[in-house]
Amino acid sequence: MAAQDLSVHIARWLDSLSLQAGSKLVLAYSGGVDSEVLACGLSEYAKQRPDLRYQLIYVHHGLSPNADNWAKHCKTRAAIYGLPVTVERVQLVLGPRVSVEAEARKARYQAILAHLNPQDVLLTAHHEDDQLETILLALKRGQGPKGLAAMGHIQPLSLAGKGSCLQVRPLLDISRETIEAFAQTRQLVHIEDESNQDDKYDRNFLRLEIIPRLKARWPSIATTASRSAQLCAEQQAIVETEVSERLPKLLAKAAVTEQTVLKLTELAAQPIEWQGILLRGFIESQGFGLPSYIQLQQILQQLMYAKDDAKVQIQIGDCVLRRFAGRLYVDNVTKSFTDNMAGREDCRERTPAIYQITDLNLHQHLLAFLRLSQPITVQPIPPLALVQHGTRLRLPKVDEVVSLGYGLPGQFRCQPHFRDKGRELKKLWQECAVPPWLRADVGFVFYNDKLVMAFGLWVEKAFCVQGDELGLSYLIAKP
Incomplete structure (x- = not known):
């Protein structure tokens, strides 16, 4: 593609999105040559589509002493383009084993996504050489088709609590040389991030040391590698379609937490080559990052071959996988409530309360006491209500102290409403399918x-x- 045709190329990509009036195009704007070219193309497109909204966003990471000057540059250039610009300042949380690249990318996307709604579009200036870098990094990490599919021209992007929008990369099939030639022809001023010359970062190492040598030997390697990524993306789409048909048959609702869990017996009955794929699909469906191939094999080994009473608990990144009663539970890694039980006073000693139950208003005080006394770690919290039907607890008498306790011993004998005889608590835990x-x-x-x-x-x-008297209802499990 000739450099002078690049604006037309960008406009065609944006036209293909069939955007409705009022939708917003948001450009992740760094001031580098790639985003400068895309900002220039966007400014020209804005003259054709004044019915759309436009926004450039520069994220100030504070990692470089030049960051303030770069922010000023972006404001100046945005004024020339006639496009509004926002500078978002973020602070990275760095430490041992924390990738600066990964943390900067995470913070950048979080700051930008806050400006997007489902009908909007995020534009990023990734180009053909960026795609080659992504493919090489996927190979280095031993990733499968999903990783090797690298970046797509158009991909859905999740917006926390707001659905999803589109991320569009109009320059993904454009070479770095074409982009630089366009910038030179248009006399676009751009910044040079000094960190781009630091080859301790993987992408910089590839960009500075490896890709130039590959291109010297095989000039079209970026184009052919992108073709391979497209083929991997097509194969991955087929796999995901098959997973979407198979996986729901392996899922169930947990009795107490009501979260979605994976039935391990049904998973074990699947062809062995599908077990890992379905397990990855389940983990991803619960909103967690995917484990590596080696981690996945270790997880399968522990889940499939552990004894029935074995306590299997595996932490991978930000999630923890636990096996109980033939089901796999996946949760966020949070400090267990149980860890805080040591030294905690018994609630019956700590929070006694006496209620003179004489009218509905005082009944509401009783409900408030019980709600506030419950820990927030058991989710979802079911409704606590005063009702005249169904299984319910009689209200306390005037001389009865209402209290709440935790951590009863397994030998404590109980007689639930659904049993004719009493039974030890340790047996009832199993009967009610309460995870340990x-x-x-x-x-x-x-x-x-x-x-x-x-x-x-x-x-x-x-x-x-008994009868139709008012009582307290707070039930999830239905043995």
Whole structure:
């Protein structure tokens, strides 16, 4: 492509999006030559489509002493282009084993995505050589088709709590040489980030040392590598379609937490080459990053071949995988409530309360006490209500102290509303399918020294309301 045709190329890409009036095009603007060229093309497109909104966003990481000058440069250039610009300042949290590249990218995207809504489009200035770098890094990490598919021209981008928008890369099939020639022809002023010359960063090493030698030997390697990435993307799309059909049959709702869990017996029945693919699909469907191939094989080994009563708990990145009752649970890595139990006073000693139950207003005080006393780690918290139907706890009498306790011993004997005879708590945990890591979070309501209810699980049979009297309902499990 001739350099002078680049503006037309950008306009055609944007036209292909069929954007509705009022939609916003947001450019991740660094002031480097790539984003400068895209900003120039965007300014020309804005004259054709004044019904759209436009915004350039420069993210100030504070990593370079020149960052303030770069922010001024972006403001100056934006004024020349006639486009609004926003400077977002972010602060990176760095430490041992923390990649500066990865943290900077994460912070940059978080800052930019805050400006986007589902009908908007994020433009990034990735080009053909960036694609080659991404493919080489995927090879270095041993990634499969999904990683080797690298970047797409158009990809959905998740917006936290707001759905998703599109990320578009109009320059992805354009060479660096063409971009630089266009910038020179238009006399575009751009900045040079000094960190781009530091080959301790993987991308810089490839850009400075490896790709020039590859291009010297095979001038079209960036183009042919992009073709391979496209083929991998097509294969990955087929795999994802098959996963979307197979995976739902392996899923269930957990009895207590109501979260989606994976049925391991059904997973084990799948062809061995599909087990890892489906496990990855499940982890990804729960919003977590994917494990490496080696990690995935180790996870499968521990999940499939552990004894039924084995406590399997595996932490991968920001998620923890746990096996219980033939199901796989995936949760965020957070400090377990159980870890805080040591030294904690029994709630029955710490938060006694006496209620003179005489009217509905005081009933509401009782509900508030029980709600506030429950830990927030058991999710979802079911409705706590005063009702006249269904299984429910009788309200306390005037002389009864209402209290809440945790961590009852396994030998504690209970008689839930769904059992004709009493049973030890350790047996009821299994019967109600309460995972071991949540048992310390289950609250037990007492009237004086008598157990009357296990939150979310049962009402003690002797304290169930009879007839149509008003009672307290707080049940999840339905054994």
